[in-house]
Amino acid sequence: MPGEFHEILVKLIQDEPESVAWLLGRAGGRRGARCVAAQTRTGSVGSPGPTERRADGVVRLEFADGSQLLVVCEVQNEWSEDKYFRLPGYVSRAFEDHRIPVSLLMICRSDSLARRFRRGIEMGPGSTVAVETVGPSQVPELGSGDEPPTAAAAVLAAVLRKQPKHVPEPLFVSTLDAWLGTIEPGRAADYAKYLLTTLAKEPATLLEALMKTEARLYHSEYTEELLAKGREKGLEEGLEEGALRHARATLLRILEAGGPVSAERREAIESCTDLARLDAWITEQIPSAQG
Known part of the structure; x- marks a missing residue:
């Protein structure tokens, strides 16, 4: 399965395909390009049919001299x-x-994997x-x-790096936060939620603390979503607790109608948090109550 790492990076390329020109330069490929067209992963490399091949992204780049390059990502x-x-x-x-000329760009989770693919693909003698x-x-x-050109590229760099080695973590996080503040708040909040689970512990903690300040629009978007989820969870938990209390009371009334209820049985009922079990106990008692 591709996993979250794969999905977030594909989404970043889809959201800002112009980042591919920067990535190609970082990989050692041709620099100075601008993105003129892009296809998302929903498209394919080639026509539909038995030989259809899907790529994570296909981006057309154009250079200052008018030449073009198709990058399969x-x-x-x-x-x-x-x-x-x-x-x-x-x-x-x-x-x-x-x-038009085609370049294959692999974005790898680890440097060792990147080195392995960098060797190329041997097709035969003298053909790689x-x-x-x-x-x-x-x-x-x-x-x-050495800053990236777009917010998506900045998030991609943070995802790959996870934790800085040569930059103070507060500077790393504040730079990331500034980039997130340049894009639509909802998209920035979505990126932030993923970053909180993928960055190393200290950068993630610093980013979460920054977002709680609500100094940027996307901070408010993030905190409002958390509050809404909290309210929804609280409502669900309140309804469930109410149903449990009602089921316990109903079962005890049925049992008390038939005589004294032992302290042990009462304790088992009042401590039960399984609504299905309480319903089953009530069902067991209904025939005797009707008899």
């Missing part, structure tokens, strides 16, 4: 032999359909498909001065 959690042998098909089908790869060490630490 893949996000990879771990090594996969199956993916290794399918990647050349992505490239050949994209080249066939779009008739080149792979541009980006791992954690290829993206800058936020706050280092």
Whole structure:
């Protein structure tokens, strides 16, 4: 299964495909491009049919000299032999359909995985498909001065890095917070929720503390969502507790109608938190109550 790491990075590419030009440069590929077109993962590399191949993202870049490049983007959690042998098909089908040069860009969860894909894909003697790869060490630490071009790229860098090594954590987090403040609050809040579960403990704690200040619009969006969920959970818990109290009282009334209830039995009923069990006990007593 792809997992959350895969899904958030695919979403970042989908939201701001112009980030792919920056990623390609970080991987050592051609720099100075701008994004002129993009296809999301719902599309495919090639025409529909038995040979359809789906990529995580397909982005068309245009350079200052007018040349173009199609970038097939893949996000990879771990090594996969199956993916290794399918990647050349992505490239050949994209080249066939779009008739412009194609580059394969792998965004890898670890540097070791990036190095493995960077060797390329051997198709035969003297024939290797080149792979541009980006791992954690290829993206800058936020706050280092080497800043990404978009908010999505900043989030991607934070996801890959998780914790800075050469930048103070407060600077790392405040830079990330500033980037999140530049985009639509709802989208920023969604990114923040994922970051809180993927960053290292200290950066995550600092980010959560910043969001509670409500200094930015997305902070309010995040806290309002938490409050709404809390109210909803509280209502559900209140309804459940009310149902439990009613079921306990009903069962005790039925039992008391037939005579004294032992302290042990009363304690078992009053401490029961399983509504289905209480209902079953009530059902067991109904025939004797009607008799």
